[in-house]
Amino acid sequence: MDIRCDFDSGNIQVIDASNPQNVRLALRPDLKSPHFQWFHFRADGLQPGQRYEFCLTNAGQSSYKGGWPGYRAVASFDQRDWFRVPTRFDEEGLHFSLDAEQPQAWFAYFEPYSRERHAALIRTAVEEAGAELIATGKSIEGRDIELLRVRRNPQAQRKLWLIAQQHPGEHMAEWFMEGLIERLRQRDDAELNGLLEQAELYLVPNMNPDGAFRGHLRTNAAGTDLNRAWQAPSAEASPEVLFVQEQMRQYGVDLFLDIHGDEEIPYVFAAACEGNPGYSPRQAHLEQAFRAGLEARGEFQSVHGYPHDEPGQANMTLACNFVGETYQCLSLTLEMPFKDHDLSPDARTGWSGARAKKLAGAVLSTLASLVDELR
Numbered sequence: 001m002d003i004r005c006d007f008d009s010g011n012i013q014v015i016d017a018s019n020p021q022n023v024r025l026a027l028r029p030d031l032k033s034p035h036f037q038w039f040h041f042r043a044d045g046l047q048p049g050q051r052y053e054f055c056l057t058n059a060g061q062s063s064y065k066g067g068w069p070g071y072r073a074v075a076s077f078d079q080r081d082w083f084r085v086p087t088r089f090d091e092e093g094l095h096f097s098l099d100a101e102q103p104q105a106w107f108a109y110f111e112p113y114s115r116e117r118h119a120a121l122i123r124t125a126v127e128e129a130g131a132e133l134i135a136t137g138k139s140i141e142g143r144d145i146e147l148l149r150v151r152r153n154p155q156a157q158r159k160l161w162l163i164a165q166q167h168p169g170e171h172m173a174e175w176f177m178e179g180l181i182e183r184l185r186q187r188d189d190a191e192l193n194g195l196l197e198q199a200e201l202y203l204v205p206n207m208n209p210d211g212a213f214r215g216h217l218r219t220n221a222a223g224t225d226l227n228r229a230w231q232a233p234s235a236e237a238s239p240e241v242l243f244v245q246e247q248m249r250q251y252g253v254d255l256f257l258d259i260h261g262d263e264e265i266p267y268v269f270a271a272a273c274e275g276n277p278g279y280s281p282r283q284a285h286l287e288q289a290f291r292a293g294l295e296a297r298g299e300f301q302s303v304h305g306y307p308h309d310e311p312g313q314a315n316m317t318l319a320c321n322f323v324g325e326t327y328q329c330l331s332l333t334l335e336m337p338f339k340d341h342d343l344s345p346d347a348r349t350g351w352s353g354a355r356a357k358k359l360a361g362a363v364l365s366t367l368a369s370l371v372d373e374l375r
Contacts, residue, residue: 001052005041009112009171011215012041015057023054027062030216032223037062037263038169038215040108046100054107059094063217067263068094071339072350074111077102082111084350110261110338111353113165113174115143115213118206121178122146129184131203137243140221143209145240147247150184150201158199158254158374160367163244166226166319167218168211170261172336172356177205177259179357183364195368202251207240227258228315230322241319253327254374255367258319259334266339267304268351268359270294270332273324275309276316286330286373293369297362299341299355330374334363 001020005012015024023043029036039056046052059068068089073096076082085107087096098105125131125148137145162180164173180203183192206212210221219225224237233241262269272287273279294300314321324331336359340350349355 002044008114009040009215011039021053025056026058030219033219035063035218038109038217042106044104046103048100051099053097056094064263074108076106083348110171113171125181129181139210141210148203152196156198156200159252160199160255161202161253162257163204163207164259166207168208169217172261173259175353175356176360179360183361191368198371228317230319231317254329256323256331262335263338266337266342268299268336268341269305270334271306273321273331275314276325277312278325293366
C-alpha cells in the first residue's frame, strides 16, 4: 500500500504503513503555524474485500481535539461520491476503517473542494450565472482571489457581501458558494429575482487559496489566521483581507455573511456581533429576523452555538465584528459542522457538500425576505 498527499489540499504524514490493520499516520501542521486538524490523503494498492484500519496518532494534540468525539471521517473511491466511515477517538488517536471496494481510495476530514473545481465555479458564475469578475486580489503565493458581483438592476441600492473559506480547511464554505451560484443560474426564480431587483451580491468564493491548496486547517502561507486579521491587515501577512477591505470601501456594505465550518458543534448556527461597542437595536432586530427566517427554511437552528459576547467585549479582529461595526450592518458568521447536523442526521454522508449547497439556497431566500429592511 502506498499513501500519498502530494496534491491539492493533501495533508498527512506516514509513520508506519506496513500493517493494513494498523496504518499509523500523523497530521501535518500548517506552514509557520502550530494549527493542525485537516487531513486528506490517497491510499493506493488496496486489495478489494480487505478491511483497512488507519490511526491519526497525534489527533489528541490537534487544534480542536473536542471535534473528534462523535466525528466520522469521509472516504471516496472516485473523488465524487464521499461517504462517512466507522471512526472512533481514544487516547491513541483517531481511528477509522474502510472495507476496500477498489484498489484506490481517498480519505479526508471533510469533502474537499479543489482548486480545479474552484476555477470551474468562477467560469460558471461568469458565463452562466450573470456574475461579473470585477476585481482579483493576490494571495501571498500569487493565487487569485476573485471578487464576483451579481448585478441585475443598476439602480439596486443594497450591497450584500458573502465571503468563504477564510479558514482553508473549512471546505464546506466553498461548497456553500457553489450552491449559491447554482441558484443564481436560475433566471425564472421569482424570489431570487425580487432580491436582485433591490440588491447587488458581492461574492468571494475562496479567501485563502494558499492555505486550501497546502492542506492547512486555519492559516494562510504566512501562518496568519485571516479571521483574526481584520483590524490591522498587512500586505506582508494578510493581503487577502487587505484586498477585500479595499473593495468594501469602494462599493459599500449593507450585509455581510462570513461562511465557515466548526469542528466541535454538530449543528448549523450563526454568530453575530452583539459584543461590538456600536451594536444597535436595528442590528439586533435584523439578526433575529435572519435567524428566524433561515430556521423556517430548513437545517439552521438557534439553540446551539457560541456563547454571546458581553456588550463592548467583542474581538474586533474577527471579520463579522469588524464589518458589523465599520458599516453598522447586519453581519454574521454562518457555521456548518464537520460532523453532522444533529437535528437532521444523515447516516451515510453526515454534513456534506450537497447539504452545504442546499443551505446556500435557503440563505438566499432568507435574504430576499429581509432585503427591504437592511437599510
